[in-house]
Amino acid sequence: MPIAPTExxxxxxxxxxxxxxxxxxxxDATYRSIVTNGLQRTTLATVAEEAGLxxxxxxxxxxxxxxxxxxxxxxxxxxxxxxxxxAIDAAGTDAAARLMALVRADFDPKICNAxxxxxxxxxxGEQKFTPQYGAITSExxxxxxxxxxxxxxxLLPADPDRAHDIADWVDTLTDGYWxxxxxxxxxxxxxxxxxxxxxxxxxxxxxxxxxxxxx
Amino acid sequence: MPIAPTExxxxxxxxxxxxxxxxxxxxDATYRSIVTNGLQRTTLATVAEEAGLxxxxxxxxxxxxxxxxxxxxxxxxxxxxxxxxxAIDAAGTDAAARLMALVRADFDPKICNAxxxxxxxxxxGEQKFTPQYGAITSExxxxxxxxxxxxxxxLLPADPDRAHDIADWVDTLTDGYWxxxxxxxxxxxxxxxxxxxxxxxxxxxxxxxxxxxxx
DNA sequence: GTCTATACGGTGATAGAC
DNA sequence: GTCTATCACCGTATAGAC
Numbered sequence: 001m002p003i004a005p006t007e008x009x010x011x012x013x014x015x016x017x018x019x020x021x022x023x024x025x026x027x028d029a030t031y032r033s034i035v036t037n038g039l040q041r042t043t044l045a046t047v048a049e050e051a052g053l054x055x056x057x058x059x060x061x062x063x064x065x066x067x068x069x070x071x072x073x074x075x076x077x078x079x080x081x082x083x084x085x086x087a088i089d090a091a092g093t094d095a096a097a098r099l100m101a102l103v104r105a106d107f108d109p110k111i112c113n114a115x116x117x118x119x120x121x122x123x124x125g126e127q128k129f130t131p132q133y134g135a136i137t138s139e140x141x142x143x144x145x146x147x148x149x150x151x152x153x154x155l156l157p158a159d160p161d162r163a164h165d166i167a168d169w170v171d172t173l174t175d176g177y178w179x180x181x182x183x184x185x186x187x188x189x190x191x192x193x194x195x196x197x198x199x200x201x202x203x204x205x206x207x208x209x210x211x212x213x214x215x
Numbered sequence: 216m217p218i219a220p221t222e223x224x225x226x227x228x229x230x231x232x233x234x235x236x237x238x239x240x241x242x243d244a245t246y247r248s249i250v251t252n253g254l255q256r257t258t259l260a261t262v263a264e265e266a267g268l269x270x271x272x273x274x275x276x277x278x279x280x281x282x283x284x285x286x287x288x289x290x291x292x293x294x295x296x297x298x299x300x301x302a303i304d305a306a307g308t309d310a311a312a313r314l315m316a317l318v319r320a321d322f323d324p325k326i327c328n329a330x331x332x333x334x335x336x337x338x339x340g341e342q343k344f345t346p347q348y349g350a351i352t353s354e355x356x357x358x359x360x361x362x363x364x365x366x367x368x369x370l371l372p373a374d375p376d377r378a379h380d381i382a383d384w385v386d387t388l389t390d391g392y393w394x395x396x397x398x399x400x401x402x403x404x405x406x407x408x409x410x411x412x413x414x415x416x417x418x419x420x421x422x423x424x425x426x427x428x429x430x
Numbered sequence: 431g432t433c434t435a436t437a438c439g440g441t442g443a444t445a446g447a448c
Numbered sequence: 449g450t451c452t453a454t455c456a457c458c459g460t461a462t463a464g465a466c
Contacts, residue, residue, distance in 0.1 A: 015449095018449085019449095022449090037344070038341060038343065038344030038345075039255070039340065039341075040254070040255055040341060040344070041344070043440085043441065043442080044441080044442065044443085045440085045441080045442095053450080053451095054450065054451050054452075055442090055443090055451090055452095056444095056449090056450060056451060056452080057449080057450065057451085059442085059443070059444090060449070060450075061449095064442080064443080065441090065442065065443090114343070118343035118344070121336070121339055121340045121342070121343070122340045122341070122343075123340070124336055124339075124340060124394075124397070124398060125254065125336045125337045125338070125339060125340020125341065126253060126254075126255060126337070126340065127336070127397070127398060128253065128329070128333035128336070128337075128397070129252070129253030129255070129256070129333070130253075134398075137398055137399075138398075138399065141398070141399070165411070165414060165415070165418075168411055169388065169411070169415050171391075171395075172388055172391035172392055172394075172395060172411075173384065173387055173388055173391055174391075175390075175391040175394045175395065176386075176387035176388055176389075176390040176391030176392075176394070177387055177391075179339075179387075179390045179391070179394060180387060180390065182339070182342070182343070183339060183342060183349075183352055183353075183356070184352075184353060184356070196380070196383055196384070196387075199380060200380070200384050200419070203380075203418075203419055204415075204418055204419065230431095233431090234431095237431090258458080258459060258460080259459080259460065259461090260458085260459080260460095268432080268433095269432065269433050269434075270433090270434095270460090270461095271431085271432060271433060271434080271462095272431080272432065272433085274460085274461070274462090275431070275432075276431095279460080279461080280459090280460065280461090
């Protein structure tokens with residue numbers, strides 16, 4: 001059976017690396033094009049120009065415009081997920097500290113700013129009409145909701161119903177503040193949204209209020 | 216100065232009525248086209264077909280595609296605003312009852328369902344790239360936030376800071392549930408979102424818990 | 431006021447040279 | 449792998465007949 005469709009391992013690896021590099025290059029360009037042009041006016045031409053490559057390259061690596069945009073959305077979710085996971089990992093084992101870390105991570109300007117929010121909302125605005133987006137959104141958002149529920153379950157081991165409610169409210173409230181930040185960037189600020197969310201948390205969890213204080 | 220560029224009053228009125236009728240006809244068609252095609256693939260052609268009119272009519276009454284879509288967004292906000300205003304008006308003078316009425320109005324399937332949410336999010340996804348949308352959004356959302364703050368101020372006359380927080384949380388939490396309903400229509404339901412919001416309200420306002428119960 | 435026809439500029443995808 | 453050239457198509461807006 002051997003005498004496989006061979007090529008030296010080293011060369012194969014180099015090809016793979018080149019492919020990954022190009023994919024990254026095109027994804028970054030896609031992201032920049034959406035930020036400046038929106039999803040509507042992002043075309044293979046605008047992406048190619050941002051990347052400093054030809055249109056053909058984007059098609060070669062992503063098959064179609066739709067494939068490219070779907071991968072861009074997945075990439076966005078991966079970056080986001082890595083960020084909040086790192087944050088709760090770094091917060092140690094105390095559930096209150098982990099919950100606070102997750103909230104603060106959500107409003108970190110590194111992943112929550114006008115540009116990135118405009119990309120999120122551009123995709124979400126199309127989600128109903130592009131089924132692929134919906135599948136990606138569900139997959140990743142589920143991870144986050146489970147993580148929040150897990151933290152809350154540890155925080156309130158004696159009251160799973162209340163833990164479930166709190167988890168739902170935290171998830172929903174942070175989403176709501178993202179929307180406020182996106183729609184009214186002159187009224188809301190990251191720091192303000194974070195403070196408001198933590199204040200809500202202290203009001204909802206008075207017994208942990210001292211451990212949910214950013215100071 | 217008279218001898219104005221006249222035309223008999225009756226005729227002028229009839230023209231105005233016809234214009235209003237046509238505008239409504241085209242706006243409704245625009246709305247239907249967005250629901251079925253999304254904002255990206257809504258064109259003058261799809262709107263004209265939905266309306267059973269020619270492309271020229273849409274341009275005649277709304278100047279351009281952009282003008283048409285902006286008016287459609289404004290129309291959406293007016294319908295929404297009328298709905299929640301009617302709801303709090305009908306709730307009487309008790310602040311807790313008014314607050315609950317506002318929340319319940321927000322999840323009324325009449326104005327909160329998969330179709331309408333997809334239209335809202337389609338516009339919000341483009342907001343950053345179409346300045347006109349932002350102006351309309353700010354104008355109308357401000358009315359709602361002021362109304363909520365007003366209700367909360369009546370509810371907690373002795374504690375304006377807390378009233379302000381509660382108002383902010385109600386506004387943001389309902390927005391967040393709209394997003395959940397839009398992104399995960401198989402997981403969230405209108406009734407569930409309403410119940411969760413009211414439960415949050417009772418947790419945040421324990422002294423009014425009995426008056427914030429839907430039963 | 432309403433229509434049809436059309437100008438003009440993209441758009442995604444493909445073919446084929448290098 | 450990467451490029452350029454090219455295809456068939458669709459988008460808005462306008463012009464002008466009725």
